[in-house]
Amino acid sequence: MKIVVCLKQVPHSDARLDINGDGTWIQEDNLKFEINSYDTYALEEALRIKDAGEAEVVVVSIGPDRVTQALRTALGMGADRAVHVNDSAVEGSDALGIAKVLAAIVKAESPDLVVTGLMSDDGNFSAVPPMIAELCDMPSATSVLKVDGANGSLTVERELEGGAMEVVELPKPCLLAVQTGLNQVRYASLKGIMAAKKKPIDVKTAADLGVGDQVGAGAAKVRMEKVYQPPKGEGAELLEGSTDDVVGSLMNKVKELGLL
Amino acid sequence: MADFQGVDFLRLDELLSEEEKLARESVREFVSKEFLPRIQEHVRQDGSFPMELVAPMAELGLFGANLHGWGCAGMNNVAYGLVMQELERGDSGLRSFASVQGSLVMYPIHSYGSDAQKDRWLPALQSGQAIGCFGLTEPDFGSHITAMRTKAERRGDTWLLNGTKRWITNGTLAEVAVIWASTDDGIRGFLVERGTPGFEARDIKGKFSLRASVTSELFLRDVEVPESSRLPKAEGMRGPLSCLTQARYGIAWGALGAAMACYDEALEYSKERIVAGGPLAGKQLTQQKLVEMLAEITKGQLVAWRVGRIKDEGNLDFAMVSLAKRNNVDVALRIAREARDLLGANGIVDDYQSMRHMMNLETVRTYEGTHDVHTLILGEKITGLRAL
Ligand SMILES: Cc1cc2nc3c(=O)[nH]c(=O)nc-3n(C[C@H](O)[C@H](O)[C@H](O)COP(=O)(O)OP(=O)(O)OC[C@H]3O[C@@H](n4cnc5c(N)ncnc54)[C@H](O)[C@@H]3O)c2cc1C
Numbered sequence: 001m002k003i004v005v006c007l008k009q010v011p012h013s014d015a016r017l018d019i020n021g022d023g024t025w026i027q028e029d030n031l032k033f034e035i036n037s038y039d040t041y042a043l044e045e046a047l048r049i050k051d052a053g054e055a056e057v058v059v060v061s062i063g064p065d066r067v068t069q070a071l072r073t074a075l076g077m078g079a080d081r082a083v084h085v086n087d088s089a090v091e092g093s094d095a096l097g098i099a100k101v102l103a104a105i106v107k108a109e110s111p112d113l114v115v116t117g118l119m120s121d122d123g124n125f126s127a128v129p130p131m132i133a134e135l136c137d138m139p140s141a142t143s144v145l146k147v148d149g150a151n152g153s154l155t156v157e158r159e160l161e162g163g164a165m166e167v168v169e170l171p172k173p174c175l176l177a178v179q180t181g182l183n184q185v186r187y188a189s190l191k192g193i194m195a196a197k198k199k200p201i202d203v204k205t206a207a208d209l210g211v212g213d214q215v216g217a218g219a220a221k222v223r224m225e226k227v228y229q230p231p232k233g234e235g236a237e238l239l240e241g242s243t244d245d246v247v248g249s250l251m252n253k254v255k256e257l258g259l260l
Numbered sequence: 261m262a263d264f265q266g267v268d269f270l271r272l273d274e275l276l277s278e279e280e281k282l283a284r285e286s287v288r289e290f291v292s293k294e295f296l297p298r299i300q301e302h303v304r305q306d307g308s309f310p311m312e313l314v315a316p317m318a319e320l321g322l323f324g325a326n327l328h329g330w331g332c333a334g335m336n337n338v339a340y341g342l343v344m345q346e347l348e349r350g351d352s353g354l355r356s357f358a359s360v361q362g363s364l365v366m367y368p369i370h371s372y373g374s375d376a377q378k379d380r381w382l383p384a385l386q387s388g389q390a391i392g393c394f395g396l397t398e399p400d401f402g403s404h405i406t407a408m409r410t411k412a413e414r415r416g417d418t419w420l421l422n423g424t425k426r427w428i429t430n431g432t433l434a435e436v437a438v439i440w441a442s443t444d445d446g447i448r449g450f451l452v453e454r455g456t457p458g459f460e461a462r463d464i465k466g467k468f469s470l471r472a473s474v475t476s477e478l479f480l481r482d483v484e485v486p487e488s489s490r491l492p493k494a495e496g497m498r499g500p501l502s503c504l505t506q507a508r509y510g511i512a513w514g515a516l517g518a519a520m521a522c523y524d525e526a527l528e529y530s531k532e533r534i535v536a537g538g539p540l541a542g543k544q545l546t547q548q549k550l551v552e553m554l555a556e557i558t559k560g561q562l563v564a565w566r567v568g569r570i571k572d573e574g575n576l577d578f579a580m581v582s583l584a585k586r587n588n589v590d591v592a593l594r595i596a597r598e599a600r601d602l603l604g605a606n607g608i609v610d611d612y613q614s615m616r617h618m619m620n621l622e623t624v625r626t627y628e629g630t631h632d633v634h635t636l637i638l639g640e641k642i643t644g645l646r647a648l
Binding site: 012013014032068069072073076187188189190191192193194196197 | 263265278279281282283285286289290319320321322325331332333334335339343
């Protein structure tokens with residue numbers, strides 16, 4: 001069994017974010033990065049399948065040199081090898097461009113299972129995973145909170161609005177986009193980190209993958225127009241007076257809004 | 261408060277390999293997520309360690325991380341030091357647990373043990389299935405341990421051990437104690453198992469310092485152990501002293517972790533705390549204190565890093581470790597006191613960490629060679645005249 005895990009390196013959740021000079025993205029210099037939280041659960045789920053039986057886990061990521069650290073961490077946690085698409089031509093791609101690169105890797109690897117996070121902490125699109133599945137012509141399930149039966153078909157539980165769950169069955173190969181919290185993510189052990197030094201990271205360009213003309217700002221149908229901080233204070237009302245007054249007016253507000 | 265992100269003013273990360281940085285990050289996250297949420301509860305109890313973390317710590321590879329074989333990670337000494345730094349960023353008790361297990365119990369078995377002793381104990385200690393302790397100090401002798409009273413007398417194929425060891429970390433938790441005793445041929449080391457008749461451990465209560473750590477007294481009354489439990493390659497004071505060099509090296513890094521935690525807390529607190537119409541951090545006196553902390557941490561990092569690289573080259577002189585331990589613990593204690601002061605009244609409660617680190621560092625200043633003992637070791641090194 002082979003499992004491909006797609007992971008993205010995103011700014012650390014505690015990092016101070018400033019908007020870049022031309023207002024199209026955040027300032028990335030001197031920023032601390034980490035693996036997208038959703039993707040850590042995707043990797044853990046793949047590693048659990050590996051621990052329970054026999055599987056090769058291949059981690060895949062797109063991004064500049066700094067992404068090596070995310071991949072080494074994943075290898076330290078127990079992934080077997082990595083593919084790193086390090087190509088400035090991919091910069092400025094929209095979700096479809098990214099999905100085309102990842103789909104090209106998935107096709108080349110022809111795994112039994114692709115596991116991704118449901119969304120990325122920075123972009124929040126949730127677009128790439130279903131696109132990969134479509135491009136590879138495989139069934140997919142999103143918002144996965146439980147995975148059962150690694151042999152034959154897979155039974156997965158999906159989280160719906162309002163806390164309801166949906167159970168679906170998928171034949172393999174398929175793609176699962178997982179929700180956070182479906183497992184407890186392990187730490188990269190010191191032994192794992194030592195072993196990761198010897199595991200291969202295969203560096204590729206979009207052209208190597210045959211999608212050189214389908215990526216980058218030129219091929220993108222969605223363009224980042226503007227990133228901005230919403231103006232502060234709007235919509236906020238400061239309640240003043242004694243504690244009793246404040247509690248009274250707060251209760252009135254809550255009732256007014258029909259929240260109780 | 262935001263997650264701890266480390267202190268790196270002089271871009272010292274550029275002196276570190278990828279694996280060294282990854283080891284640090286992994287342990288940092290473990291300490292933030294698993295250890296720190298538990299510390300308050302254990303500090304409020306008198307001398308207790310979060311035992312549920314022993315198995316996860318072992319899984320992470322924290323026991324004997326710089327040793328090779330028997331399941332150990334085999335990391336270099338800088339990576340090992342960074343791991344100790346991150347553990348002590350959590351608490352000196354957490355770092356002590358790993359130091360004792362790795363440097364004071366696994367190291368002597370690894371260096372001076374027989375093959376049978378290694379096979380029996382190293383995998384169990386590495387995996388946390390067995391906990392060990394190191395019995396050198398006695399009620400009447402700490403710094404001048406060559407005068408130790410604990411005796412081992414040879415009786416044919418067995419040894420008879422008599423004496424008392426005091427201030428022994430993890431004494432009551434240990435399945436195996438490395439006991440140093442004097443014999444007719446000088447000091448020798450013995451592996452004494454829990455439950456051996458005549459061997460008893462009792463905890464020392466009422467500590468102001470290292471409260472999240474178990475400290476015990478060991479009593480040996482006519483304890484009979486076979487010759488096969490003696491560490492065959494440990495002869496004289498070199499045995500225990502070489503263990504101490506290992507542990508002291510880890511402490512030189514560990515103290516920086518405690519210092520960083522205090523600096524980080526003082527910095528964040530003083531930016532938020534409003535005094536006399538503005539943030540405390542905006543006052544000249546505060547800035548001087550914070551800058552002093554940063555400068556000392558940065559110098560300490562360079563000292564620890566350099567000693568680590570020399571250790572990896574195999575050219576370490578124990579006096580270098582004395583300089584690193586002495587300096588880094590001293591500055592860490594000053595930083596902790598200053599940070600506690602900056603926090604005002606909040607600084608005296610256990611919702612904040614600086615006072616806990618400050619109290620812990622009083623122990624760290626005393627154990628593994630007191631500050632003054634390291635001064636005298638260095639004094640002898642540079643003058644050639646022994647004053648200790
Ligand atoms: C929490 C804790 C955990 C510990 N864990 C362990 C453990 O696991 N195993 C173990 O074996 N030990 C352990 N120790 C013991 C520790 O190593 C000793 O306390 C230390 O070596 C100092 O010895 P002492 O307490 O007898 O002090 P002393 O040696 O009596 O020193 C008292 C003072 O005299 C000074 N002094 C000593 N000699 C001289 C001199 N020649 N000239 C000038 N000044 C001098 C010292 O610097 C110090 O200020 C632990 C201690 C503590 C507090």
